[in-house]
Amino acid sequence: MDGAASPTVLVTNDDGIDAAGLRFLVQALVSTGRCRVLVCAPASDQSGVGHGITWRHPISAKPVHIDGATAFAIAGTPADCTSLGIYGTLFNGIIPDLVLSGINAGSNCGHNIVCSGTVAGAREAFMCGVPSIALSYGWVPKKSSIHDLKLAVESCLPIINSVLNEIRNKAFPLQFFLNIAVPTDVSNHKGFKLTKQGKSNIKIFWTQTSSGVSVDGDATANMYTQDTTGTTKISCSSPTQEQLWSKKIVRNSENKSEKEEEGDDIDWQALQEGYIAVTPLSALSCSEIDTVPYFRGWLPRVTDNSCSSSL
Numbered sequence: 001m002d003g004a005a006s007p008t009v010l011v012t013n014d015d016g017i018d019a020a021g022l023r024f025l026v027q028a029l030v031s032t033g034r035c036r037v038l039v040c041a042p043a044s045d046q047s048g049v050g051h052g053i054t055w056r057h058p059i060s061a062k063p064v065h066i067d068g069a070t071a072f073a074i075a076g077t078p079a080d081c082t083s084l085g086i087y088g089t090l091f092n093g094i095i096p097d098l099v100l101s102g103i104n105a106g107s108n109c110g111h112n113i114v115c116s117g118t119v120a121g122a123r124e125a126f127m128c129g130v131p132s133i134a135l136s137y138g139w140v141p142k143k144s145s146i147h148d149l150k151l152a153v154e155s156c157l158p159i160i161n162s163v164l165n166e167i168r169n170k171a172f173p174l175q176f177f178l179n180i181a182v183p184t185d186v187s188n189h190k191g192f193k194l195t196k197q198g199k200s201n202i203k204i205f206w207t208q209t210s211s212g213v214s215v216d217g218d219a220t221a222n223m224y225t226q227d228t229t230g231t232t233k234i235s236c237s238s239p240t241q242e243q244l245w246s247k248k249i250v251r252n253s254e255n256k257s258e259k260e261e262e263g264d265d266i267d268w269q270a271l272q273e274g275y276i277a278v279t280p281l282s283a284l285s286c287s288e289i290d291t292v293p294y295f296r297g298w299l300p301r302v303t304d305n306s307c308s309s310s311l
Contacts, residue, residue, distance in 0.1 A: 007164050008036045010096035010125075012081040013104065014049065014117025017041035017064055017073045020146055021103040021137070024153045029100075030068030032157075035164065038096060039064070039071035040085030042078060042117075047106075051120040052077045061090055078121035086128050097167055099125035100160065102135030103153050105144075107181045109268035109277065110198045119179060119281070126177035127283050131167055133160065133177065134281075138184040138271060152182040155189060155276060176280040183271050193275035198266035205249040 009029055013022045022041055029037045043062065059076040061084065072090055074081045078101065088095050101121030108116040118134050125132035137144075137152035159180060166172035179197075183189050264270075270277040 006035050007097040007167065008038060008094055009164075010038045010040060010082070010085045010099045011069075012039070012041045012078055012085065012099065012101050012121040014042065014046045014078045014101075014121065015105060016045045017043060017071065019045075019105070021105055021135075021149050021153070023066070024150045025100060025103050025135070026066055026069050026071075028153050028157060029160075032161075034161075036094075037069040038085060038091050038094065039066055039069050040074055040081045040090060041071075042081060043073040043075050046077050046117045047104075048115050049077050049117045049120070050115045051079050051123060052117075053079050053083070059084075078117040079124040082121045082124040082132075083128065086125060086130055096125075096130060098160075098164060099130055099132040100135060101125075101132065103149065103156070103182075104134075104136035105139040105149060106136060107138040107183075107268070107271055108134060108136040108179060109181050109271055109279075113179065113197060113281070122177050122179070123281070123283055126174075126281075129174065131163065131172050131174065131177065133163060134179045135182075136180070137182045137186065140184050144184060148184075148186050151186045155182055155186055156180055159192070159278065176282055179267070179277075179279040179281050181267060181271050181277040181279070183274050183276065185274060188274065189276055190274045191276065192278050193265070193270045195265045195267040195270045195275075195277040195279045197279055197281065198268050203251050205251065206246045207249055209245045209247045211245055 011022060011026055011029070013019055015021060017039065019041075022039070026037055026039060029035060040061075054076045059074060059080055061072040061074050064071045064073045070091060072085075074084060076084070082099055082101070084090060086095060086099070099122060101118050104116070104118040108119050113119050116134070116136075118136055122132035122134035133156075135153075135156055137149055139149070159178070163172060163178070267277040267279045
């Protein structure tokens with residue numbers, strides 16, 4: 001940011017450009033009048049795609065009208081959207097000062113940070129040298145409302161504004177990006193809490209189902225793909241008696257020993273206690289310190305065994 005020029009904020013997500021969370025976030029940023037807002041978000045829902053990128057074929061960008069912002073819907077992943085938005089060609093050479101990814105309808109904590117497209121949108125910016133924040137809200141079906149999602153955005157504004165000030169003062173550390181998770185009962189949250197990424201507090205189960213359509217009508221399998229020529233072709237056959245269909249079920253862990261972690265600064269624990277969890281992340285995977293001595297002794301044995309077996 002130069003002098004008193006307004007900062008530029010790029011917004012992306014993984015729920016898609018029409019998602020209420022993204023629209024509330026853009027609306028909140030525009031209403032402050034303090035920054036220029038750009039939007040580069042997936043044309044369709046890309047939840048759970050992690051840090052996937054489009055490599056083998058071009059992707060399209062379609063202009064979309066969003067009041068107060070310049071916006072494009074991208075036929076790609078969240079990481080694609082961030083990369084394309086930062087590159088500058090879509091926005092006449094404008095490079096954002098800050099990238100915001102979200103706000104996601106569903107909290108991103110623990111191990112699910114790995115598969116989160118929302119976090120990937122922020123991580124991609126970080127890897128490109130641009131400060132970024134991933135935002136998520138602990139949406140619970142039949143309990144949360146669209147209004148809660150709007151409140152979650154508003155609760156994150158102090159962090160966003162502070163980060164923009166730090167960037168202006170060249171004080172924001174570029175070795176990290178931030179992951180913010182807002183608790184379900186957002187109207188009664190206890191404030192911000194600095195946390196670290198915990199281990200997963202969820203368990204994955206699979207149950208057989210009769211077809212590739214879930215009970216709520218959402219497809220559980222992608223039946224079609226497009227090749228680089230734009231020709232649509234069937235990627236798998238229609239459901240038959242020979243096919244076995246399974247559906248994923250996600251539940252909170254009921255085993256107390258699986259949920260216990262040292263310290264009171266774990267992201268998902270803080271979230272359950274009603275805090276807004278603020279977790280600095282990096283693109284590097286940090287190994288558990290206790291495993292290092294094991295592998296230090298194990299690796300030479302691999303070499304020795306390999307030499308012995310070749311004789």
